[in-house]
Amino acid sequence: MDRFIEIKNLVKDFYGRGLLNRRKPALRAVDRVSFNIDRNTVFGLVGESGCGKTTLVRSILYLDPPTSGEIRVDGVSLDNLSSRQLRSFRKRMQIVFQDPNSALNPKMRIDASLAEGLVNRGFPAVERDRRIRRLLGLVGIASAHRSRFPHEFSGGQKQRIVIARALCMEPDFLVLDEPVSNLDVSIQAQIINLLLDLKKELALTYLFISHDLNLVVYFSDRLGVMYQGRLVELASADQIMRNPCHPYTRKLFSSVPGKQTDIEEDDDSGPVSSGGLKAARSLAGCPYADECPIGDRECSEEEPVLVEITAGHRVACFKA
Numbered sequence: 146m147d148r149f150i151e152i153k154n155l156v157k158d159f160y161g162r163g164l165l166n167r168r169k170p171a172l173r174a175v176d177r178v179s180f181n182i183d184r185n186t187v188f189g190l191v192g193e194s195g196c197g198k199t200t201l202v203r204s205i206l207y208l209d210p211p212t213s214g215e216i217r218v219d220g221v222s223l224d225n226l227s228s229r230q231l232r233s234f235r236k237r238m239q240i241v242f243q244d245p246n247s248a249l250n251p252k253m254r255i256d257a258s259l260a261e262g263l264v265n266r267g268f269p270a271v272e273r274d275r276r277i278r279r280l281l282g283l284v285g286i287a288s289a290h291r292s293r294f295p296h297e298f299s300g301g302q303k304q305r306i307v308i309a310r311a312l313c314m315e316p317d318f319l320v321l322d323e324p325v326s327n328l329d330v331s332i333q334a335q336i337i338n339l340l341l342d343l344k345k346e347l348a349l350t351y352l353f354i355s356h357d358l359n360l361v362v363y364f365s366d367r368l369g370v371m372y373q374g375r376l377v378e379l380a381s382a383d384q385i386m387r388n389p390c391h392p393y394t395r396k397l398f399s400s401v402p403g404k405q406t407d408i409e410e411d412d413d414s415g416p417v418s419s420g421g422l423k424a425a426r427s428l429a430g431c432p433y434a435d436e437c438p439i440g441d442r443e444c445s446e447e448e449p450v451l452v453e454i455t456a457g458h459r460v461a462c463f464k465a
């Protein structure tokens with residue numbers, strides 16, 4: 146396999162400012178995360194709302210650089226790049242978010258939205274038009290509709306347009322941050338299949354994020370299960386399906402797909418719902434100890450680290 150991205154010990158802390166400008170304790174949104182993504186594969190990242198998935202990918206893309214740790218793409222550490230190199234680098238990496246409505250300017254016809262990136266890349270009008278037609282064709286939008294406004298399309302169509310726009314830059318890496326979570330189940334399958342077709346046709350590499358483990362297993366080659374900022378299980382989709390080892394992974398399999406536990410974003414005063422984060426959580430012990438049906442005293446005193454249990458399958462649990 147051809148290694149594309151290597152992420153080592155990534156940490157992202159947020160600092161809040163409290164009353165009287167006191168620097169509040171850090172919220173560790175991403176906690177020592179390491180994994181690799183091979184070229185032309187899909188790496189899935191799963192975990193419930195608030196566990197740090199978006200923060201992690203924003204760090205990987207250097208939209209909000211990590212507090213510590215290392216990201217290497219094609220063997221090059223992003224930390225060593227100048228801001229100019231980083232900009233040209235970022236064009237290779239595009240991100241598609243959950244909500245196509247906030248991604249598209251409602252006052253802009255979709256051909257104008259798509260043209261923006263192409264103008265930046267210096268293409269003349271005729272070539273832009275040719276590329277826009279081709280991109281819309283790739284994502285299944287009739288090019289006759291290219292001068293319509295976003296509100297004239299359905300949710301699924303809008304997400305197709307957002308995907309087309311991401312492809313304008315001819316990226317080789319796409320981050321898909323819950324790209325189908327806002328869509329009806331019937332439309333979800335269409336977009337997922339479109340993404341799989343595009344990956345094959347354009348030789349793309351994906352980092353796919355979802356809170357729905359069943360979807361991630363279907364879509365991904367390898368995947369990581371995230372809980373409170375940490376990876377608790379890392380394996381191939383096949384291994385997770387046949388033998389989910391972490392108690393949290395098993396819980397995700399048994400929970401109803403599409404059902405999300407939200408946490409209160411600004412309340413960092415104490416424990417929050419399961420997969421979310423506790424502010425300045427003690428680093429001792431297993432983060433899942435409070436909820437785990439099989440945990441014991443050792444679990445709250447010592448921290449389990451990812452250990453390989455079979456080739457390529459790592460679990461952070463004493464009882465795995």
Ligand SMILES: Nc1ncnc2c1ncn2[C@@H]1O[C@H](COP(=O)(O)OP(=O)(O)O)[C@@H](O)[C@H]1O
Pocket residue numbers: 159160172174192193194195196197198199200201409410411421422
């Ligand atoms: N810019 C920020 N400043 C402070 N806290 C943040 C910021 N962005 C995210 N967080 C917090 O980090 C945690 C992880 O959030 P996020 O990465 O959005 O989770 P997910 O994408 O898994 O739902 C949450 O507790 C969230 O409130």
Ligand code: SF4
Pocket residue numbers: 391392393431432433434435437438439440441444449461462463464465
């Ligand atoms: S280490 Fe202990 S508390 Fe943590 S998941 Fe495993 S059994 Fe449960």
Ligand SMILES: [Mg+2]
Pocket residue numbers: 198199200322
């Ligand atoms: Mg998110």
